[in-house]
Amino acid sequence: xxxxxxxxxxxxxxxxxxxxxxxxxxxxxxxxxxxxxxxxxxxxxxxxxxxxxxxxxxxxxxxxxxxxxxxxxxxxxxxxxxxxxxxxxxxxxxxxxxxxxxxxxxxxxxxxxxxxxxxxxxxxxxxxxxxxxxxxxxxxxxxxxxxxxxxxxxxxxxxxxxxxxxxxxxxxxxxxxxxxxxxxxxxxxxxxxxxxxxxxxxxxxxxxxxxxxxxxxxxxxxxxxxxxxxxxxxxxxxxxxxxxxxxxxxxxxxxx
Amino acid sequence: xxxxxxxxxxxxxxxxxxxxxxxxxxxxxxxxxxxxxxxxxxxxxxxxxxxxxxxxxxxxxxxxxxxxxxxxxxxxxxxxxxxxxxxxxxxxxxxxxxxxxxxxxxxxxxxxxxxxxxxxxxxxxxxxxxxxxxxxxxxxxxxxxxxxxxxxxxxxxxxxxxxxxxxxxxxxxxxxxxxxxxxxxxxxxxxxxxxxxxxxxxxxxxxxxxxxxxxxxxxxxxxxxxxxxxxxxxxxxxxxxxxxxxxxxxxxxxxxxxxxxxxxxxxxxxxxxxxxxxxxxxxxxxxxxxxxxxxxxxxxxxx
Amino acid sequence: xxxxxxxxxxxxxxxxxxxxxxxxxxxxxxxxxxxxxxxxxxxxxxxxxxxxxxxxxxxxxxxxxxxxxxxxxxxxxxxxxxxxxxxxxxxxxxxxxxxxxxxxxxxxxxxxxxxxxxxxxxxxxxxxxxxxxxxxxxxxxxxxxxxxxxxxxxxxxxxxxxxxxxxxxxxxxxxxxxxxxxxxxxxxxxxxxxxxxxxxxxxxxxxxxxxxxxxxxxxxxxxxxxxxxxxxxxxxxxxxxxxxxxxxxxxxxxxxxxxxxxxxxxxxxxxxxxxxxxxxxxxxxxxxxxxx
Numbered sequence: 001x002x003x004x005x006x007x008x009x010x011x012x013x014x015x016x017x018x019x020x021x022x023x024x025x026x027x028x029x030x031x032x033x034x035x036x037x038x039x040x041x042x043x044x045x046x047x048x049x050x051x052x053x054x055x056x057x058x059x060x061x062x063x064x065x066x067x068x069x070x071x072x073x074x075x076x077x078x079x080x081x082x083x084x085x086x087x088x089x090x091x092x093x094x095x096x097x098x099x100x101x102x103x104x105x106x107x108x109x110x111x112x113x114x115x116x117x118x119x120x121x122x123x124x125x126x127x128x129x130x131x132x133x134x135x136x137x138x139x140x141x142x143x144x145x146x147x148x149x150x151x152x153x154x155x156x157x158x159x160x161x162x163x164x165x166x167x168x169x170x171x172x173x174x175x176x177x178x179x180x181x182x183x184x185x186x187x188x189x190x191x192x193x194x195x196x197x198x199x200x201x202x203x204x205x206x207x208x209x210x211x212x213x214x215x216x217x218x219x220x221x222x223x224x225x226x227x228x229x230x231x232x233x234x235x236x237x238x239x240x241x242x243x244x245x246x247x248x249x250x251x252x253x254x255x256x
Numbered sequence: 257x258x259x260x261x262x263x264x265x266x267x268x269x270x271x272x273x274x275x276x277x278x279x280x281x282x283x284x285x286x287x288x289x290x291x292x293x294x295x296x297x298x299x300x301x302x303x304x305x306x307x308x309x310x311x312x313x314x315x316x317x318x319x320x321x322x323x324x325x326x327x328x329x330x331x332x333x334x335x336x337x338x339x340x341x342x343x344x345x346x347x348x349x350x351x352x353x354x355x356x357x358x359x360x361x362x363x364x365x366x367x368x369x370x371x372x373x374x375x376x377x378x379x380x381x382x383x384x385x386x387x388x389x390x391x392x393x394x395x396x397x398x399x400x401x402x403x404x405x406x407x408x409x410x411x412x413x414x415x416x417x418x419x420x421x422x423x424x425x426x427x428x429x430x431x432x433x434x435x436x437x438x439x440x441x442x443x444x445x446x447x448x449x450x451x452x453x454x455x456x457x458x459x460x461x462x463x464x465x466x467x468x469x470x471x472x473x474x475x476x477x478x479x480x481x482x483x484x485x486x487x488x489x490x491x492x493x494x495x496x497x498x499x500x501x502x503x504x505x506x507x508x509x510x511x512x513x514x515x516x517x518x519x520x521x522x523x524x525x526x527x528x529x530x531x532x533x534x535x536x537x538x539x540x541x542x543x544x545x546x547x548x549x550x551x552x553x554x555x556x557x558x559x
Numbered sequence: 560x561x562x563x564x565x566x567x568x569x570x571x572x573x574x575x576x577x578x579x580x581x582x583x584x585x586x587x588x589x590x591x592x593x594x595x596x597x598x599x600x601x602x603x604x605x606x607x608x609x610x611x612x613x614x615x616x617x618x619x620x621x622x623x624x625x626x627x628x629x630x631x632x633x634x635x636x637x638x639x640x641x642x643x644x645x646x647x648x649x650x651x652x653x654x655x656x657x658x659x660x661x662x663x664x665x666x667x668x669x670x671x672x673x674x675x676x677x678x679x680x681x682x683x684x685x686x687x688x689x690x691x692x693x694x695x696x697x698x699x700x701x702x703x704x705x706x707x708x709x710x711x712x713x714x715x716x717x718x719x720x721x722x723x724x725x726x727x728x729x730x731x732x733x734x735x736x737x738x739x740x741x742x743x744x745x746x747x748x749x750x751x752x753x754x755x756x757x758x759x760x761x762x763x764x765x766x767x768x769x770x771x772x773x774x775x776x777x778x779x780x781x782x783x784x785x786x787x788x789x790x791x792x793x794x795x796x797x798x799x800x801x802x803x804x805x806x807x808x809x810x811x812x813x814x815x816x817x818x819x820x821x822x823x824x825x826x827x828x829x830x831x832x833x834x835x836x837x838x839x840x841x842x843x844x845x846x847x848x849x850x851x
Contacts, residue, residue: 011335011404014438014446053413054325055360055494066313070412072358094365096356099408100315100331113664116657124786124806139357139365141410143329144314169808194629198672210808214788216801217668222818225798233811 013104032180035191036065043175043187043235048156048246050163058164062156065189066146071157073164076134089131093119093138095153101145103190108142114150117213121154121174121203124212127167136166147189151176154203154213155239162247170205172212173239177201177228179218184228186235200225202232206240209233280499288487295324295493300537302479302491305545307424307552309432317433319552321425323491325415330407330425332433336446337404339395347394347402351380353409353422360414360494372411375419378518379409379426382507386476386515389430393470396438401446403435416493417480419505424545427475431553435468474509476516477545479538481506483524490537504531506538510546563782571783575768580780582611587824589775592716594835596724597843604725604754606839608717611777612707614646617699617717619725623744624696626687634686634694638666640701640714647706655703658710661804665711666701669762669791669800670718681722681759688730693744695727708777711789715762720836722759724843726751760793760800761828763821767809772817774824788817792825 038044044065053059056072063069079090095115097108122138138161140153151174158172178188179198188196198218204211216225276283276294287293297303303324312318315331322328339346353376355369363369383389394403407429409422437449482489484500497503502524507515514535519526563571574580584590590611599605602618626633640662642655650658670681686695699721701714729750766776766787773780781787786805793799798818803809 011337013333013335014436014448053327053358055414056358057361059358068312070358074361077361094357096365098329098331098354098356098410099352099406100312100318100333103314105333105335105406112660116661116664120804120806124808137357137364141356141358141412143410144312204811205808208808209810211803211811211814212806212808214801214803214814215668216798218672218799219793220798222796222798222822225818226815229811229815 032183032185032192034185035189040183040185041231043239044189046239046242048159048243050159050246050250056160056164058160058162058166060156060159060163062152062159064146064148064152064187066144067149067152068143068146069140069149069152069156070143071138071140071153071160073136073138073157073160073166075136075164076131076166077137079133079135083135085133087132088128089126089133090135091119091123091126091128091138092135093122093140093157095140095142097142097145101142109145109149114153117150117215118153118157121213122157122161122172124210125158125168125170125172125205126161127169130167136161136164145190147191147193148176148187150174151187151201151203155243159243159246163250170208170210171240171243172203173206173236173243174201174203174213175232175235175239177232179220179224179228184224184231186231200228200232202229202236204233204236206237280495284496284499288484288489293489293496299487300490300540302541302544303493305424305548307428307548309428309552309556316436317429317431319425319428319432321421321428323417323421323424324493325413326417326421327411327413328409328418328421328425329412330409330422330429332429333406333408334433334435335404335406336396336401336438339399339402343391344399345395345402346391347396348391348404349380349384349389349394349407350404351383351407351409351426352376353379353411355411355414359411363414371418375422378419378505378516379422382423382476382478382516383426386507386509387474388427388472388476388509389470390473396446397440401440405433414494416495416497417491420478420480420491423476423478423507424549427472427477428549428552430470431472431475431549432556433470435470437468474511474513474515475546475549476507476509477538477542478505478507479534479541480504481534481537483522483526483530483534485524488530488533488537490541502526504534506534508535508538508542510542512539512542563779567779568783571780572769575771575773575780580773582777584775586771586773587820589828589831592831592835594716594720594832594839595842596720596836596839597846602721603727604721604723606717606720606724606836608713608720610709610713610716610775612705613709613713614703614705615710615713615717616702616704617714617721618702619718619721620698620700621695621725621727622698623688623730623746624694626691626694630683631691632687633683634696636671636681636683636686636697636699638670638699638701638718639663640666640703642703642706645705646703650703650706662701662711662714665789665802666714666718666762668802669715669760669789672799682755685755686727688744689732693730695730697725706778708779708781709764709775712762712764712775715760715791716832719756719759719761719832720839722754723756723836724840725754727754728752758793760791761825761832762789762791762800763824763828764789765817765821767805767807767813772820788814788821790818790821792822794829796822796825798822 047063050060052061053072058073095111154174177200178185178196200216203213306322308320311320312331316334318331355372357363357365438446441447482492482500483502502522505518593609595607598607599618603621605618607616640659642650642659644651729747731745765772766784768783785807789802791800
């Protein structure tokens with residue numbers, strides 16, 4: 001449509017010739033084959049590292065397969081002048097995408113929604129009373145979006161908060177599950193997310209066994225929700241252990 | 257102002273960190289007289305520089321450059337455009353430099369950094385005028401289709417000498433760039449030739465089979481120096497940049513021809529001899545950077 | 560914001576603990592629901608729902624549009640909520656913006672189902688006219704006129720009622736000579752299609768105050784909450800969406816317990832709402848006949 005000499009930014013990304021859409025048919029009884037060859041209940045290998053950005057109070061880098069995220073934490077610093085006095089601290093979250101994060105250039109998902117979801121996932125874990133009158137800024141940049149973006153951002157943000165020395169009740173780990181036909185897939189990639197019938201995201205504090213944020217879309221029966229929640233919670237506690245060991249490693253390396 | 261007053265006697269009693277914060281200029285000048293900088297570097301030496309190619313899988317070419325703590329991520333995405341009537345056999349390059357809120361405490365969402373558009377303009381001027389890329393190589397079908405290379409550079413950590421790091425990541429991303437093989441379909445639209453359906457598409461010859469790598473001639477490299485009194489400090493950190501405010505950026509290409517020289521005002525005036533010294537420093541730096549780039553490319557090829 | 564004294568706060572909390580709330584309700588009983596349909600004649604469908612002091616209006620507008628390339632055989636639905644400054648002084652200026660986006664995204668999550676379209680309360684494929692070329696776009700607007708807590712449930716009910724009230728004109732494809740030509744659409748202004756709303760879920764928000772949770776909280780009660788969960792449930796008792804609000808964490812077993820309570824409550828609410836909608840529709844039709 002846009003290929004002919006039309007409007008001003010007349011560029012397009014060439015698509016694969018021949019096939020127009022690749023939309024697998026998911027039969028009710030057939031199993032989905034994961035594009036990266038994982039089993040249904042297997043998460044992608046996670047790489048976590050703190051201290052990615054030197055000029056921030058705290059920061060972390062997280063890489064889950066192709067999903068790559070950097071989160072910087074600034075503060076606690078003075079709240080905006082327009083803000084009224086508050087005897088508890090404020091949390092400000094912002095999520096942005098790079099232009100090359102998504103397969104098609106410059107089509108990032110709705111970041112306003114992501115920012116408020118990140119805020120809700122984190123606020124329950126932060127001891128806001130410990131920094132009255134001030135604001136902690138949590139900024140996330142998605143370098144590459146490869147699926148399960150929000151859980152990765154949340155996990156990474158929690159590490160960055162710990163790295164910044166902000167007082168937390170517990171670490172926050174987040175995992176999502178996609179429902180495709182009859183299969184439950186943990187830690188879905190982009191392709192799986194675009195075909196999913198439903199999704200369930202849980203953000204929890206593993207050692208306190210408390211859920212700070214939970215969203216469900218699509219149609220679910222109660223037993224299926226039970227199963228998916230258990231799957232997420234188990235993965236969260238495993239992820240929590242990885243996060244802890246990452247922080248321990250960072251603390252044991254002498255800082256120069 | 258207070259620095260000229262009585263800190264002489266104070267400085268002996270004060271803790272180092274407090275002195276650094278309260279009298280930053282004196283702190284730095286005292287180092288300069290000893291010909292050393294707070295991070296232990298001699299005046300003319302740049303920070304440790306690393307380069308990693310292919311950091312972003314979703315882009316056609318990408319590179320991560322680190323100079324000290326300053327980190328830049330550059331990625332190129334290729335899209336197809338119809339060339340303009342004036343230049344029917346040339347493609348285009350669009351360069352954008354971003355400073356997201358994560359990179360510095362000074363940048364906040366909704367209030368973009370003032371520096372970003374300045375560096376963005378400087379980068380595209382330098383890259384387009386250096387002649388590094390022959391825009392004719394980006395042509396697919398004369399007058400019909402050509403490549404538009406979208407180069408986006410993100411500053412992940414801002415700690416001084418942003419332009420140098422950004423330029424390094426940009427040229428590295430171009431040297432990593434792998435142009436996808438495409439062919440024209442019946443509607444005159446450019447489509448990708450994927451490996452599995454080449455047999456089916458036999459009748460449509462790929463239009464750019466031999467041109468999946470760009471030839472880069474005269475690669476530009478740069479060095480930013482801070483001029484303060486008689487001192488020249490190569491590759492300043494953000495702390496040094498905030499205290500001493502006269503900069504000079506020299507861009508030389510790989511055969512040491514001057515591409516650009518930029519002294520954006522500042523309180524200090526530069527002697528011509530100082531400029532020559534800066535150029536000398538840049539010549540050395542270009543040799544270093546060239547070596548780093550070549551190593552990164554050969555590392556990539558081994559993988 | 561509600562400024563409550565410590566005594567008032569304790570009164571509310573104590574009442575909830577003893578299963579007798581300040582307005583005499585039990586923990587899991589709703590305030591009386593009042594539904595009126597066809598309140599906005601210009602819209603394709605509209606409804607007003609009053610739930611105690613909470614008053615919301617929802618309108619549905621159908622327009623011809625192009626289907627998204629990723630789903631050529633489906634129509635599009637957008638849900639948008641506006642919090643009027645009439646409802647509360649804090650909504651003035653940009654104050655209501657955050658709440659508006661929160662409510663809109665929660666409604667989208669609860670009503671529109673998964674990305675593949677499974678579990679959607681609104682059957683998107685019924686909005687298709689010509690595959691890949693023409694479809695109906697539904698613009699659902701919610702307006703908060705007065706706010707006394709439990710906005711999400713009220714908006715969910717109002718949207719369900721507005722959809723029941725929605726009549727989409729019958730669209731016929733004029734036969735064209737060439738198959739490649741843009742098909743022309745004849746929009747009938749006499750024949751209308753009724754929208755099937757049996758699968759539209761209801762939203763139930765359980766608000767946790769102290770150790771107990773209540774349904775249909777008022778603003779005063781909401782100010783005492785530690786967290787809340789909004790669950791959308793359809794007639795078959797299946798969960799179509801879930802959102803958690805409020806900062807404090809919840810034990811997973813409590814969430815499961817809340818889901819089963821919500822399921823129980825949903826049956827009554829769906830029946831109540833359906834009879835209210837039917838009564839309002841009948842009333843609306845009578846008015847039409849009187850007019851003509």
